[in-house]
Amino acid sequence: MVNSAKEVRKITQKWIEQHLADVKDFVSLGLPEIDDRYNVWRVPIVLSNATSHLIGEAKIGLLGNVMDSTRPELIRTRAKRFINEVSAPDRKRQELFYPAPIPNKVILGDAMKVLEELPPDTAQLVITSPPYYNAKPESCEFIDYQEYLNFLRGVIIRIREVLSEGRFFTINVSPVLVRRTSRSTSSKRIPIPFDVHQIMASAGFEFIDDIIWVKPEGAGWNLGRGRRFAADRQPLQY
Structure with a gap:
């Protein structure tokens, strides 16, 4: 019986030497953990110089037997690709708790202009609810959906620079509906959250979790009850 992570590491390392001899110097092992659902040890295979990059x-x-694994040729391909891409060390993790370098204050202004004025690593938490593209047609200022995504990309990249390492960025987004123009056409639903996730991942953010905001029945603005809910000082108790 295999009873320790140390034993599991030895078994996995031997498997790597047998099947990935040409890249073994660039491959390392993550934290072995027991998957009690299937009664197996799961061992992450990562890059030696960038342990956050899972390649198998x-x-x-x-x-003590190797029951299954990522295909060796796939691990080899990923390793060779990342060897060239990941040359610089990850950004040094800073202290998690320290006084904010700027005082608490309310700033009214354009998000991009305000973010440009903030120095790097100053924000401890970012919560934002950007425009929903065409949710309010009378105030939509984007030529098309791609311009809308480019706008979000610019803001998100700057937020990544301003946000301190290890802090959280919470963004409130939702799919939107492009209504049909006639009975012979159909409406189109745009999955904004999926596109935003891609932008955030490319900017260097790591996805943690999603929260579904379930509003009470009749909470829309077109109903009297909805206006009552939105205007209540304590809407969660309404």
């Missing part, structure tokens, strides 16, 4: 996984049985 090995499953070790409780008897």
